[in-house]
Amino acid sequence: MSQVTTEPGSKTSRLLPFLILILGFGAGFYFFRDYLSFEALRDNREALLAFRDSHYVTMVAAYMAIYILIVAFSLPGASIATLTGGFLFGLFPGVIFVLLSATVGATIIFLAARLGFGSTLSARMDTSSGLVRRISEGIHENELSMLFLIRLVPVVPFFVANLLPALVGVSLHRYVFTTFFGIMPGTAVYTWVGAGLGEVFARGETPNLSIIFEPAILGPILGLCALAALPILIKALRGQKGL
DSSP: OOOHHHHHHHHHHHHHHHHHHHHHHHHHHHHHHHSSSSSHHHHHHHHHHHHHHHHHHHHHHHHHHHHHHHHTOOOOOOOHHHHHHHHHTTTTHHHHHHEEEEEHHHHHHHHHHHHIIIIHHHHHHHOOHHHHHHHHHHHHTHHHHHHHHHHTTTTHHHHHHHHHHHHHOHHHHHHHHHHHSSSSSHHHHHHHHHTTTHHHHTTTTOOOOGGGSSSSHHHHHHHHHHHHHHHHHHHHHHHHHOO
């Protein structure tokens, strides 16, 4: 009898984090989508700079809180928020504010998934067979390398990189560590672009967000990807020799 009464509650508690994120996404998209754009930043740049100059600490706190909410609820506009950080605070300390905010927001998604169905899915993947089990084992055997790779590779959606580790049972401290340092290269590039927005505004242009795919930028990032993948390659080669 007790199992019958507690089971619905347990299901509700697992669904609650996802419901909050979904509602937050819907509300944020509906009310703030017009404000999370380059045009909004361009039109309000003078007011933002004036407020920053007169209330610096308040501006930093408000900026980080908004960025955390953008990431936590997976709202569109994270790139614009990163540019804004560079525009308002410069490459440094702007990049630090962005890294901390993005990491906290990503951790909220991670914990929501973990508190939801993450532990259940992780257990099922560990006890399953075939391809699903091999994927789960591959991530566990090369956890740090895989976590860094999904953060460094520009084509992996940020939401996927936030959610997937929770579904395969990655530990919280490794997730936070690899998130903070894994997003650092891309974050530094976009914050640097944001720091030069004053000149972009003066010319009446829009920033080149595809700059991360230019050879001078993408090359070093791919080098970091290769470095992160090196332990996986070494393990594979050792495994073949063992055979």
